[in-house]
Amino acid sequence: MAKKEFFNLWYSTRRPQWDTGQSPPLLLEFIANHPPGRALDLGCGTGTNVITLAKMGWEGVGVDFAKQAIVQARQKARAESVKAQFRAGDVTRIRFPPQSFDLILDWGCFQGMEAGREIYAQRISRWLAPGGWFLLYSLKYQPDIKEFGIREEDLSLFAALKLIRRYDGFNEGPVTRPSMWLEFFKEP
Ligand SMILES: C[S@@+](CC[C@H](N)C(=O)[O-])C[C@H]1O[C@@H](n2cnc3c(N)ncnc32)[C@H](O)[C@@H]1O
Numbered sequence: 001m002a003k004k005e006f007f008n009l010w011y012s013t014r015r016p017q018w019d020t021g022q023s024p025p026l027l028l029e030f031i032a033n034h035p036p037g038r039a040l041d042l043g044c045g046t047g048t049n050v051i052t053l054a055k056m057g058w059e060g061v062g063v064d065f066a067k068q069a070i071v072q073a074r075q076k077a078r079a080e081s082v083k084a085q086f087r088a089g090d091v092t093r094i095r096f097p098p099q100s101f102d103l104i105l106d107w108g109c110f111q112g113m114e115a116g117r118e119i120y121a122q123r124i125s126r127w128l129a130p131g132g133w134f135l136l137y138s139l140k141y142q143p144d145i146k147e148f149g150i151r152e153e154d155l156s157l158f159a160a161l162k163l164i165r166r167y168d169g170f171n172e173g174p175v176t177r178p179s180m181w182l183e184f185f186k187e188p
Pocket of ligand 1 (some may be wrong): 003008018045063069091108113
């Protein structure tokens, strides 16, 4: 089954374990320390982080290729009377004009991408406004789970941006796995 159908089925049949309805503390810390602007969440799932950002004054757009996730994200935003935009699409294909965003967030999308990582990284550099931020959370690559996770060498994909902060930790969940949180900055 293709990844897109796999995720769509998951959202259609049950609440995935990552869909906690809570934004991660590292994102909340970022929001507390930066003025609002335009934000894009790649692989936004059911929209929790876009809704959090919108509540804090950000203009948020979420993209996910699982249509069912986008349906739920729109329902959640409506239920909370939050203005946010959600688009169904693949992050390696969707189009935005250059310099559209002050913040691009990826919580768990890049880690599962088997192809298109170079295109993905190029787009982020293009879509970010000067002085913008790219925040990436990913589980780390482990040889027992092939084609999944971020490898050290993947960091060079984002060489056009400046790595400001890196936090190595572990995910919370039924299986503990090493993870990485990266904060990149696009210099003006
Ligand atoms: C682990 S989930 C995380 C979802 C959300 N960020 C969260 O924290 O709840 C990964 C998400 O990325 C989406 N995704 C994976 N590859 C994608 C792609 N190439 N384009 C768009 N969405 C993608 C999946 O459908 C899924 O919703």
